[in-house]
Amino acid sequence: MHEAERYGDKLFAASHSNESDRLSGLADTFDPASRRNLLALGLDARWSCLDVGAGTGTLSGWLASVASPGQVTAVDRDARFLGHLADRGATVIEADITDPAFHPGRFDLVHARFVLMHLRDREEVLRRMVSWLRPGGLLVVSDALAVGGETSPHEAYRRTITGYWHMIAETIGSDRHCAAQYPRAFTELGLRDVGMDTHLPVVGLDAGFDRFLALTLEQARDRMLAAGLPEAVLDEAVKHLAHPLTRESFFAMATCWGRTPTVS
Numbered sequence: 589m590h591e592a593e594r595y596g597d598k599l600f601a602a603s604h605s606n607e608s609d610r611l612s613g614l615a616d617t618f619d620p621a622s623r624r625n626l627l628a629l630g631l632d633a634r635w636s637c638l639d640v641g642a643g644t645g646t647l648s649g650w651l652a653s654v655a656s657p658g659q660v661t662a663v664d665r666d667a668r669f670l671g672h673l674a675d676r677g678a679t680v681i682e683a684d685i686t687d688p689a690f691h692p693g694r695f696d697l698v699h700a701r702f703v704l705m706h707l708r709d710r711e712e713v714l715r716r717m718v719s720w721l722r723p724g725g726l727l728v729v730s731d732a733l734a735v736g737g738e739t740s741p742h743e744a745y746r747r748t749i750t751g752y753w754h755m756i757a758e759t760i761g762s763d764r765h766c767a768a769q770y771p772r773a774f775t776e777l778g779l780r781d782v783g784m785d786t787h788l789p790v791v792g793l794d795a796g797f798d799r800f801l802a803l804t805l806e807q808a809r810d811r812m813l814a815a816g817l818p819e820a821v822l823d824e825a826v827k828h829l830a831h832p833l834t835r836e837s838f839f840a841m842a843t844c845w846g847r848t849p850t851v852s
């Protein structure tokens with residue numbers, strides 16, 4: 589049987605020449621908001637932490653500097669960008685989190701950013717992530733929530749971003765709206781103290797986000813053209829993004845959290 593393509597098989601593969609640069613643009617943009625959220629949620633030096641789909645490991649590295657390094661584990665399907673974490677005392681595991689046999693242990697914090705939205709079986713993985721928490725442990729999941737691109741007054745940008753979201757939904761199963769359902773899903777999974785925060789960077793005012801978007805469109809180019817986006821439209825959108833006065837939206841990072849009940 590033909591296996592459906594998944595994130596990282598071809599599109600967004602870690603072996604792509606621009607992938608580490610693309611992910612570091614993402615991290616530059618969203619790490620400050622992620623760090624603020626985790627500190628506001630009470631991140632403590634004594635916590636054991638699991639960073640799921642750690643990418644370039646910037647947030648895992650930061651967790652190792654706040655919690656004790658020996659207490660931090662980073663997991664990714666492709667761990668080639670995570671070598672620096674071993675020097676900082678963190679544990680790196682190369683594993684597929686959708687594998688039902690994957691059991692990394694139990695943690696005070698399980699964190700995943702921009703991972704679940706790209707998994708077709710995200711509900712099952714979310715359930716398993718809850719099982720990786722100790723009683724009273726904290727689950728923090730951030731994902732993109734599409735904002736602005738599909739309603740932009742700039743026609744080429746609007747068509748390009750709309751084409752992009754549809755293409756990744758069809759090829760790898762990504763969902764640009766699933767984060768809006770997390771507060772309900774977390775509550776149904778029995779989590780307590782559920783909350784949500786959003787952070788919306790502006791395209792044109794954030795160098796990391798601009799780099800991430802440009803490199804994302806570069807990687808997705810052939811797929812978007814194959815899906816029917818005219819090349820002239822994509823080129824016009826890329827030109828628009830290179831203009832110094834362009835101000836657009838692409839997505840907000842929506843961060844949802846909740847705690848497992850403590851044993852009484």
Ligand SMILES: C[S@@+](CC[C@H](N)C(=O)[O-])C[C@H]1O[C@@H](n2cnc3c(N)ncnc32)[C@H](O)[C@@H]1O
Pocket residue numbers: 595596611614615640641642643644645663664665666683684685686700701702703706
């Ligand atoms: C968009 S990147 C986000 C990286 C990082 N969390 C961040 O926010 O900077 C998604 C990451 O999830 C990883 N990933 C995707 N599917 C995975 C799976 N099934 N198991 C483990 N990691 C996976 C990818 O390899 C990639 O590093």
